[in-house]
Amino acid sequence: MMGLGGFILRRLGSVVPTLIFVSLIVFALQKLIPGDPAVAMAGDESNDAVVEQLRAKYGFDQPLYVQYFRWIGNVLVGDFGSSYRNKVEVVDLILTKLPVTAELAVLSMIVALAIGIPTGIIAATHKDRFTGTLANIFALTGISIPHFWLGIMLILLFSVQLGLLPSAGYVPPWEDLKQNLLSLIMPSIVLGTGVAGVITRHTRGAMLQVLSSDYVRTARAKGVTERIVVSKHALRNALIPVITLSTIEFGQLLSGAILTEQIFSIPGFGKLIVDAVFYREYAVVQGVVLVTATIFILLNFVADILYFIVNPRMRGAND
């Protein structure tokens, strides 16, 4: 039987090569940009000598593998380059924007779990009834609705028509917690409903599987009430895959906030990449893509470990 340490080591064996490949892809993205970066850096009124000097300074005249190792070496010590527009280091930009998106992702996840799990349970326990169908329609709507449109519609209703919530902007929690939460209510609902749809579908599937299992049938035969069967026996086991799914979905939320942040003018990670694309700040785009992918890979890694811990059968399966 495999222990937790062995499992972690085995998973690390696949995480590390994946991270190396991600770095190769991100490096390739930079190299695929048409044009000579030294010419672009030198500007319009430069001469050949300046361009040559820049080429030598930044190592553009070196073979590709030398450039890659130089770049990855810098990245590993936190040097992603600098943003010429903001005149700051890319790593500082990322460290400023990431907590904003992380807060939005946490709030969205709370919305998603609060809606997704109960709706999934209803969809499974009321399978052939009207309420079950309604729960399924909700899940499908959550998956299908374009979230940036939902955001616009919510602004229209709650900000323009009713004047209840701010339509845009962000206040840090340490400045004014109430305003901070008010500014994040609509974005969290927008992002949360999409994830809620996914969680509803998975909870429903897992619940249906557990509810038809032998031990639930035995519990029912022993006269245990349906309420206890669902809440005590079925839900605990059905939630195991949902917990791991939520970890992965959290990773998606960190990056999926791009349009939501754009609509609600939230200065987070998503807005950073969009602005960087418009101002052609490739170092920022590279940094954001690399950090996003790394977070996603690490969250998948955590999800696998969580699954291993909560599901004892995995230990036998990995022998």
Place this chain on the structure above:
Amino acid sequence: MTDAVLNSAPVRSGSRIRSRAVRRFLKHRPAVVALCILVVFGLVAIFAPLIAPYDPIKSDFLAIRQPPSALHWMGTDELGRDLLSRLIYGTRTSLMAGVVPVALALAISIPLGLLSGYVGGFLDSVLMRFTDALLAIPFLVLAIALTALLGPGLFNAMLAIGIAAIPIFLRLARGSALAVSKEDYIEAARAGGNSPLRIAFKHVLPNMIPPLFVQATLTVATAIIVEASLSFLGLGQRPPAPSWGSMLNEAQRFLPTLPTMALWPGLAIFIVVMSINIVGDGIRDAMDPRHKS
């Protein structure tokens, strides 16, 4: 094709399985209704010039930002362009942006997946690590990063979405090829003296398509949303050509005065994407009844 080939047992059983799947799909009422809705949207896209009451890019400065009326059923935008006509032409953009990238991704993933799954070895390991790495970059982030490289525009956006979709199909095609190549009939074909190339293309390839078909349907829905997102950000369809995403972008500026401008394009995306998801569920249930949703 000769009669002998047509009457051969595998073909007969294959067509029987297909017709059973079609029958099961037709019994899935929501999927049939959703398919009809998609057919209507498809017809609207094809016959847009005949259906649209106005030129979608022609400005009319005497009819700026008008609410819905008998003349302009959905109203007009800030340049006096008829919103219904723009919505109708936008159907073309959205459906094309859903189908073209998926076709591109399939065209690259199927042969690569077949090679990776059937041949295996070092190539398989490298391709799968590469796929894992690409899958770690979220779809929209990858599409945005690629569009940043390629430059804005509908063609580039479709190309970026297609490239971003490759890892999804490559992994599935490889898994499918791997599973099919372990089947008894492949072993039988091998024992029968068929060349590996013939086995790969004649026997493995046709049998690895069905699971890809379901994924392709669902990815069309994702591609439509991603294209709308890119156009919304100004990275997709270039103005003045209409697209549902860019219409929403324009609408955002006039939300307090002309809310209907934002209503229609979003509703159109929602209906099409929801229909595709329902059809996808229907196809999956019809092809694999054990997986009934």
